[in-house]
Amino acid sequence: MARHEFTRPPLGDFHTSPFYGRDVISADDFSKPEVIQISDLATQIEMIQRNGGRSTILAGKIANVIFYEASTRTSGSFQAAMLLLGGDVITYPDPKKFSSAAKGENLEDTARTLDGQGHVTILRHVDIGSAAKAARAARNPVVNGGDGAGEHPTQALLDLHTILRTHGEVDGLTVTMMGDLKFGRTIHSLAKMLTMFEDITLNFVSAEGLDMPEGIRDDLRTKGLGNQYATRSLADVLPTTDVLYVTRTQNERFQEEDPEFAEMIRLSIPLYQVTPEVMEGAKTTMTLMHPFPRNEEIAPTVDDDPRAVYFDQADYGVDVREALLALILGRAV
Amino acid sequence: MARHEFTRPPLGDFHTSPFYGRDVISADDFSKPEVIQISDLATQIEMIQRNGGRSTILAGKIANVIFYEASTRTSGSFQAAMLLLGGDVITYPDPKKFSSAAKGENLEDTARTLDGQGHVTILRHVDIGSAAKAARAARNPVVNGGDGAGEHPTQALLDLHTILRTHGEVDGLTVTMMGDLKFGRTIHSLAKMLTMFEDITLNFVSAEGLDMPEGIRDDLRTKGLGNQYATRSLADVLPTTDVLYVTRTQNERFQEEDPEFAEMIRLSIPLYQVTPEVMEGAKTTMTLMHPFPRNEEIAPTVDDDPRAVYFDQADYGVDVREALLALILGRAV
Amino acid sequence: MARHEFTRPPLGDFHTSPFYGRDVISADDFSKPEVIQISDLATQIEMIQRNGGRSTILAGKIANVIFYEASTRTSGSFQAAMLLLGGDVITYPDPKKFSSAAKGENLEDTARTLDGQGHVTILRHVDIGSAAKAARAARNPVVNGGDGAGEHPTQALLDLHTILRTHGEVDGLTVTMMGDLKFGRTIHSLAKMLTMFEDITLNFVSAEGLDMPEGIRDDLRTKGLGNQYATRSLADVLPTTDVLYVTRTQNERFQEEDPEFAEMIRLSIPLYQVTPEVMEGAKTTMTLMHPFPRNEEIAPTVDDDPRAVYFDQADYGVDVREALLALILGRAV
Numbered sequence: 001m002a003r004h005e006f007t008r009p010p011l012g013d014f015h016t017s018p019f020y021g022r023d024v025i026s027a028d029d030f031s032k033p034e035v036i037q038i039s040d041l042a043t044q045i046e047m048i049q050r051n052g053g054r055s056t057i058l059a060g061k062i063a064n065v066i067f068y069e070a071s072t073r074t075s076g077s078f079q080a081a082m083l084l085l086g087g088d089v090i091t092y093p094d095p096k097k098f099s100s101a102a103k104g105e106n107l108e109d110t111a112r113t114l115d116g117q118g119h120v121t122i123l124r125h126v127d128i129g130s131a132a133k134a135a136r137a138a139r140n141p142v143v144n145g146g147d148g149a150g151e152h153p154t155q156a157l158l159d160l161h162t163i164l165r166t167h168g169e170v171d172g173l174t175v176t177m178m179g180d181l182k183f184g185r186t187i188h189s190l191a192k193m194l195t196m197f198e199d200i201t202l203n204f205v206s207a208e209g210l211d212m213p214e215g216i217r218d219d220l221r222t223k224g225l226g227n228q229y230a231t232r233s234l235a236d237v238l239p240t241t242d243v244l245y246v247t248r249t250q251n252e253r254f255q256e257e258d259p260e261f262a263e264m265i266r267l268s269i270p271l272y273q274v275t276p277e278v279m280e281g282a283k284t285t286m287t288l289m290h291p292f293p294r295n296e297e298i299a300p301t302v303d304d305d306p307r308a309v310y311f312d313q314a315d316y317g318v319d320v321r322e323a324l325l326a327l328i329l330g331r332a333v
Numbered sequence: 334m335a336r337h338e339f340t341r342p343p344l345g346d347f348h349t350s351p352f353y354g355r356d357v358i359s360a361d362d363f364s365k366p367e368v369i370q371i372s373d374l375a376t377q378i379e380m381i382q383r384n385g386g387r388s389t390i391l392a393g394k395i396a397n398v399i400f401y402e403a404s405t406r407t408s409g410s411f412q413a414a415m416l417l418l419g420g421d422v423i424t425y426p427d428p429k430k431f432s433s434a435a436k437g438e439n440l441e442d443t444a445r446t447l448d449g450q451g452h453v454t455i456l457r458h459v460d461i462g463s464a465a466k467a468a469r470a471a472r473n474p475v476v477n478g479g480d481g482a483g484e485h486p487t488q489a490l491l492d493l494h495t496i497l498r499t500h501g502e503v504d505g506l507t508v509t510m511m512g513d514l515k516f517g518r519t520i521h522s523l524a525k526m527l528t529m530f531e532d533i534t535l536n537f538v539s540a541e542g543l544d545m546p547e548g549i550r551d552d553l554r555t556k557g558l559g560n561q562y563a564t565r566s567l568a569d570v571l572p573t574t575d576v577l578y579v580t581r582t583q584n585e586r587f588q589e590e591d592p593e594f595a596e597m598i599r600l601s602i603p604l605y606q607v608t609p610e611v612m613e614g615a616k617t618t619m620t621l622m623h624p625f626p627r628n629e630e631i632a633p634t635v636d637d638d639p640r641a642v643y644f645d646q647a648d649y650g651v652d653v654r655e656a657l658l659a660l661i662l663g664r665a666v
Numbered sequence: 667m668a669r670h671e672f673t674r675p676p677l678g679d680f681h682t683s684p685f686y687g688r689d690v691i692s693a694d695d696f697s698k699p700e701v702i703q704i705s706d707l708a709t710q711i712e713m714i715q716r717n718g719g720r721s722t723i724l725a726g727k728i729a730n731v732i733f734y735e736a737s738t739r740t741s742g743s744f745q746a747a748m749l750l751l752g753g754d755v756i757t758y759p760d761p762k763k764f765s766s767a768a769k770g771e772n773l774e775d776t777a778r779t780l781d782g783q784g785h786v787t788i789l790r791h792v793d794i795g796s797a798a799k800a801a802r803a804a805r806n807p808v809v810n811g812g813d814g815a816g817e818h819p820t821q822a823l824l825d826l827h828t829i830l831r832t833h834g835e836v837d838g839l840t841v842t843m844m845g846d847l848k849f850g851r852t853i854h855s856l857a858k859m860l861t862m863f864e865d866i867t868l869n870f871v872s873a874e875g876l877d878m879p880e881g882i883r884d885d886l887r888t889k890g891l892g893n894q895y896a897t898r899s900l901a902d903v904l905p906t907t908d909v910l911y912v913t914r915t916q917n918e919r920f921q922e923e924d925p926e927f928a929e930m931i932r933l934s935i936p937l938y939q940v941t942p943e944v945m946e947g948a949k950t951t952m953t954l955m956h957p958f959p960r961n962e963e964i965a966p967t968v969d970d971d972p973r974a975v976y977f978d979q980a981d982y983g984v985d986v987r988e989a990l991l992a993l994i995l996g997r998a999v
Contacts, residue, residue, distance in 0.1 A: 080450035093426040093759040105959035116981030117746035293438035315449030413783035426759040626771035648782030
């Protein structure tokens, strides 16, 4: 059997690809063929690694992972992606408190000086637009790991990849989104990316006060996604659903702002909880997705259901980030 | 001279070993032959590295090191073990505050999703039983880096390895434990592991209120370790002692709960302090051990005594963790 | 084209060099030929890496980076230096709070036990003299990453390297220092290192209360640097300046101690700010340096001026640390 370890990388050389050196700021940056290319490469990488192979296409490459807002899973997922392809990582724990930012340095100077300490900067920040701002200052590519209420493009890519990976295609699917549809950045980005595909039906299931914003629904219609249906009851749409995407209701956010509303939402949780009984009403081919962390919206007793793909979804997130970083930085040496 | 760097690993291939893929939850998980095997491998690794050789048996393998309770040395020791064998590490600083746990995620979901971000999870947690809980959820092996007042199996292994490494054998030795014998998890695990060996004498030296719990003494007796002797005075047992194992009294813990007791313990410190004068009464072949961090229980003036092996003990800790990780994950590629 | 990746390191083998295994505690530790050697090696490394080559001379070597006082850039720069030469890094986030130090361990024990977890310790600490103290306890080399108001030798080396790299030589240059000359450790170390060279003119530009201390000026004179000139106005010395080195005024420090003084300093900021208009009065060959982080003392509109080399200076910092670590640890395997 071929030995991939420390020999010529099996993934080829991406330095002539249009991705090479590119920033990743918004899910909108990607065309449909590019999304498919990333997804295919993610699957290829998954297969190589599953079979005990290893690509070291990122050997000698360093990612500076700087998260001004904590996110263990996303940060760890990016780090794993770099390391699995032979790259290295520098992290900056709690930079709001400890970095030069605390001494009044602006984000542009931070981004520009990180250039000398690595080959790509992976940034999470609380402010909308901060990733774009950093990218303008930096010479190295900047990857947006989430900018506040703004974008989280790699989450959108991994969600779409999970659908492609588990259903084989996206065209023609009925996708049901349930949970906090009002504030869920993940949901909004995924919905937007679904407009790239044909013949999608999109259902929205939410408690009152957490509905998908009308502005986003209009935007989706403009982009050709007209088959939308909103309901308070999952039962209405479950039988025809191909992908059920559930999100966490960030109740702690409401607790401060509007305790009465928070209490109402808390009481409604059982109505929107996925249990084994609920799963009985779903297609055998349905997939159940969740971006994690999960609270009560999916009962742990559902985990063993083969349709529950949320753990795989988290794993695929590493594959997608590997694919993306390989395309941006990968160069056979 | 042979070049080990980036060539075939000199440690062989452990993927057919019974250790491969195993969790390490409790010191009880190991049989005596297994302890000996780990110790021998630790020594072999030490010798290779001392002579400038290098095994990269863990190349391509990633450890997720997640410590909910801070422990610089243990965390660093595990990280060094991975890196010295060519592996990689992802750390999660202050996960209680920053990780998904802060958003209400349970430990099982955290453990299961870490699977996709590496090949082994090294966990320290405040709750007894948490490592076992994580191991049940995870597909990858979980190594317990200490679960509260519960287990700390790699500390027990490194203590036993230090005795084997410095005395050549354990059978027949007289081991004296001094310090906080009531709460000292390290001491309890080591005592339990000593029951694997023959003809051990175990002495306990402690201030009133810090005695070895009767339940543990009974348990040791049941397991065949009947030669036990408790005293308030080190002088009683020092002349016959082969291994003097001293632990730190975590006085800060008593300060809050029982200030009067804390003051009494503070006053007794000089009575249980190892100084050069004390060492004059010890065998020339005795070894003096301590798990670190050290406060006043061993005077720094003792450090140059060749019998003071506590710094070596810390070094051996890296060797033991290398051996363990090589056995669990190591596979020639 | 030669393939540097994973083959014989192109940098040679430094284990017979007088640097091998040495501590780096003070800028005074280096002779002029040594400074030149480090600078030359830094440039050589820069050129190899710019051309897509890679040395892995530090493969298998681990640096323990332990910063008791936060400094993102310096810590990241050292980490990048290790990783770019194939080495590895273990970091200890917020060790004052989380490490064994919190349990009362002294710095000597910490330093000595870190030896077993790597090959070099890179330490930043709040106390003057702490790096020397750690170095006495440790068997591995210790590199001082800044010890409070004491030394920061790698900053001094990178400043000098930047002058050498951009001007080709140091002898004969007129260096103007502006900003907080009273407390600026960076400035003090650089001034001291400039005494190694011939025919230097040193100008000091500062607001009242932030002047270069007389003791340091006397010391510089004793070491042969007699051409010193202090002024409140940059215009006095700008036309003849070859290197303008600007530092940040740590106003937040004064805010607490002496709010009236802080306010006075705040009002004087515009007088000492470098703007495009100021740059018009400077030599075309002048270089403008700054150690970062920057606040208002250099306007961002100056960044595009080719004489503004502060971003390069930050990059050169990685090269210098690579050179230093290669000399201390590098050994062809």
